[in-house]
Structures are given as C-alpha cells and as structure tokens.
Amino acid sequence: MTRDSGALTWQVLKDDAARSQWGGPRPKDTLVIERMGEYEYLRVPRQVANAIQRDPSLRNARFNSRGNLFEQLDCTSRSVAKSYCLQLLQKREYARQELLSKLADSGYSKDVRNDVVTELERANLVSDMRFAEVFVRSKIFAGWGLRRIERELVRRGVSLDELEGWPHAFVDEDGELERAVDVARRKHVRPPNEYAKLVRFLVGRGFAQRVAMDAARTVLGDA
Numbered sequence: 001m002t003r004d005s006g007a008l009t010w011q012v013l014k015d016d017a018a019r020s021q022w023g024g025p026r027p028k029d030t031l032v033i034e035r036m037g038e039y040e041y042l043r044v045p046r047q048v049a050n051a052i053q054r055d056p057s058l059r060n061a062r063f064n065s066r067g068n069l070f071e072q073l074d075c076t077s078r079s080v081a082k083s084y085c086l087q088l089l090q091k092r093e094y095a096r097q098e099l100l101s102k103l104a105d106s107g108y109s110k111d112v113r114n115d116v117v118t119e120l121e122r123a124n125l126v127s128d129m130r131f132a133e134v135f136v137r138s139k140i141f142a143g144w145g146l147r148r149i150e151r152e153l154v155r156r157g158v159s160l161d162e163l164e165g166w167p168h169a170f171v172d173e174d175g176e177l178e179r180a181v182d183v184a185r186r187k188h189v190r191p192p193n194e195y196a197k198l199v200r201f202l203v204g205r206g207f208a209q210r211v212a213m214d215a216a217r218t219v220l221g222d223a
Contacts, residue, residue, distance in 0.1 A: 007035070030043060
C-alpha cells in the first residue's frame with residue numbers, strides 16, 4: 001500500500017447544462033470527493049469550481065483528512081469571493097448589502113459572505129456612507145426627488161439612520177422645489193389635465209406631493 005493510498009482527492013464536475021437566469025442565482029457545480037473508492041458530492045459556487053480547475057496545485061491536491069480538505073475549500077472560497085468583490089468595486093461603489101446579495105446569488109455560504117464583506121469594510125474598501133454620497137449625487141443629477149432616493153437606498157440595504165447627517169449632509173432640502181421645477185420644465189404634458197399629469201409625474205420621480213403641486217403650478221403659470 002502506498003503512503004497516501006488513503007488520501008482524499010477532489011474533482012470538479014461541471015454542470016454545463018446549467019445557465020444563469022437574468023437577475024437570479026448563479027448555477028453551482030459539483031465537487032466530487034474521492035477516498036478509496038468512496039465518493040462524496042458537494043455543490044460549490046461556480047467561481048470556486050473554476051478556480052480549482054484553473055490552478056494545478058488545487059486541481060491535483062491530495063488531503064490526508066476530510067478536515068484538511070474542507071479547510072482548503074473554505075480558504076479558496078474566501079479568496080475567490082474577495083476577488084469577485086474587488087472586481088465589482090473597481091467598477092463602482094457598492095453598499096454592504098449589495099455585495100452580500102451578489103455573493104449569496106453566487107452561492108457562497110453566509111459565513112463566507114459576512115466575513116469577506118466585513119474585511120473589506122475594515123479596509124475601507126466598502127462604505128455605505130461613501131456609496132450613499134455617490135448615489136445621491138447621481139440621482140439628483142438624474143432628476144430624482146428625495147423620497148425616491150430614500151426608497152432606493154433602503155432597497156439596497158442602506159440604513160438611513162446610520163448615515164451620519166442624513167439627509168441634510170447629502171441633499172439640500174431647501175432646494176427640492178427648485179429641482180422639481182427644473183425637472184417639470186423638461187416634461188412636456190399635453191391637455192387636458194396638464195396640472196394633474198405633471199403632479200403625478202413629479203410624485204413618481206420621488207418628490208413630495210406638496211412640492212410636486214407647487215412646482216406644477218409654477219411651471220404651468222409661467223407657460
């Protein structure tokens with residue numbers, strides 16, 4: 001008997017038939033663990049499976065215990081998850097919850113997701129405050145009102161209560177009417193009921209109803 005005859009090995013079994021659905025979880029692949037003719041099957045994130053296949057030192061690894069194998073799998077999962085997050089962050093700022101959702105959709109465990117994103121936060125590579133600052137500026141430029149901005153931040157997992165100085169440090173609330181008027185001037189409404197149409201449009205853009213009403217009266221009065 002050879003010295004490592006009882007060693008565990010693994011092999012990736014690609015699920016080529018599985019395809020990502022738009023906006024849904026990514027498909028997983030199967031990791032086949034073999035020891036002396038006995039097999040165990042694990043579903044792993046496709047990104048992790050690809051990393052194991054690409055790296056000969058991982059692909060051909062042999063483990064002297066199940067614990068060593070799972071330790072390596074956990075280490076690889078965390079490394080790949082972190083690299084994935086860094087790739088995303090090169091393109092734009094992300095809120096903490098956005099990254100957690102991306103990792104969940106890719107199939108990473110809760111522990112891996114939380115630990116990786118927390119590590120990035122501690123390194124100041126992820127910041128809900130910084131994300132909110134960039135997001136608010138872009139949406140104000142796009143003509144969004146404060147209420148819509150608030151709803152979207154919450155939907156992305158940002159706690160407004162934890163944003164220091166919200167909303168005054170992010171949005172000039174006194175300028176909300178002026179922004180609504182500017183947005184309304186660019187909207188062409190046709191009769192009849194121009195006023196109602198314009199108010200509904202502005203409310204849909206996230207402006208408070210009172211602000212929308214005042215802006216509509218201003219724009220239509222100037223017409």
